[in-house]
Amino acid sequence: MDTETLLTTTRSVRRKLDLDRPVAHEVIADCLRVAQQAPAAGGLLTAQRWIAVTDPAIRAGIAPLVQRSAHAAWAHYADQVDSRMFVSARHLVDHIGQVPALVIPCMPGRPPSSPAEQSAYYGSIYPAVWSFQLALRTRGLASSMCSYHVVDHEEDVAKLLGIPEGFTQIGLIAVAYSKQAEFSPAPRPPVEEILSFDAWAGPRR
Template identity: 40%
Template sequence: MTGAFDVGEVDRLLTTTRSVRRRLDLDRHVPRELIEEALEIAVQAPTANNHQNWRWLVLTEAAVKEQIAELAASAWRHHRNAMMGAGRRRHAPQARRMDASVAAFTANIGRIPALVLPCVISRPPDSRAVDEQWQRQVAGAPEGDPIREVSLGPLRSSVFYGSIYPAIWSFQLALRSRGLGSSISCLHLPFERQIGRLLGIPSGVTQICMVGVGYTLGGDFHPAKRYPAKERTFWERWAT
C-alpha cells in the first residue's frame, strides 16, 4: 500500500527513544553530518502559522561546553536542594534514581560530544499582560457576553512552546534512528543571559532547552514503565 510504514519498527522507535543520561559515550566523536541530517528531519515538524522561527545552535568546542557545564552544575545544586526539601516524594526509589541520573548527566555536560540549543526568534508571551490587554479591548462588551470571559494568555503560551517542542522530539527520534542518544536539559536556563553573552545569542531570542547528543553505550533500550493510557484517558467528559 502506497505510503504505508512498518508499524512495528515505527512503534519501536517511538517507544524506545529514552532520555539517555548515563549511557552517552563521552569519548566517541559524533559526525557533524548526522546532526545536520537529524535537524533536517526536525524542521519538518508542525509549527504554528508555519512561522519556522526556530534556530539551532550546535556546540562542540570543549572550552565552551565546560563553561556551560559549570553554570548548569550550579543550577542543579540549587534545584536539587529545593526539590529535596519539597516533600517525601524525592526519597522514593524512583526519585532517587532520577536524581542520580540527572546528577551524572550534569557532571558530564562538558564532555558530551555535542550540545544542541533549540531557540525561538522572539520572547515568551506574558500571559497576564496578554489577558489584561484583551480585557481592555472588550471592556465595552455587554455584561454576560461570552467574549468577556475569553483568556488569550494560555493560547499564546501554548502556541509559543508548541511550535518548537514537536521539532525537538523529531530531532531526538531522528538521532535515535541513527544510533545516537539524547537527553533534554533545562539547567542552563537560569543563566540564559550569561549564556547568551557567551554564545552571542541576541536578547530577543529565547533559549528553549539544551539537548545533549552522543552515541550510546550498552544494549538496546526498552519501553519505560508507564501507567496504561486507558487508565488516564477520558471520553467525552472528565472523570474522577
C-alpha cells in the same frame, strides 16, 4: 526499527552516553533536517534557530553554568524526585561538559504570558525537538534534555554563544552516541487510567 518501537523505546539517556566518541556536524545537521518537518502549532517555524556546541572549550564554559543552576534546583526539589532518576540526572550534570554535543534550540521573542499564546509559542518548537531526538536514535545516538541553565544563567550562555537579544533559549539537549543499543518501554500508567471519552473522568483535584 519499526515506528512503534522507535516511539516506545526512545529514552532520555544520561548514564549511557559515550563521552569519548565525537558527533559529526553532518549528523546533527541531518537530524535537524528531519526534525524541521515536525508539525508546528504556531507560525514561528521558520524563525527557529539551533546552536550545536561541539567545541570542548565552549562546552567547558557552559558546564559550570548548568551545574550551578542544577544544584540550586536540587536544593528545592531533589527529595521529591525518584532516587534512581535523581542519580541519573546528577550523573549527566556532573559530566555535561564532556558530552560531545550540546544542542540549544532558540525561539524569537520571549515566552508570552497567556496560555493560548504559550501553546503556540512552545508548540512551534517542541515537536521539532522530539523529532530531532527520534532522528538521533535512528542513527545510534541518544539524547536528554538538561535545561537547568535557562532559569538563571540563560543570559550568560547567550553571551558565550553570541545569541542576540530577542531570542529565548528553549532548552539544552545533550547529544552523544549511545553505549546501549536496545531499550525497553518504560513503566507507564495503563491507558485506561488516563483516558476518557467525551467527558472528564479523572481526579477532581
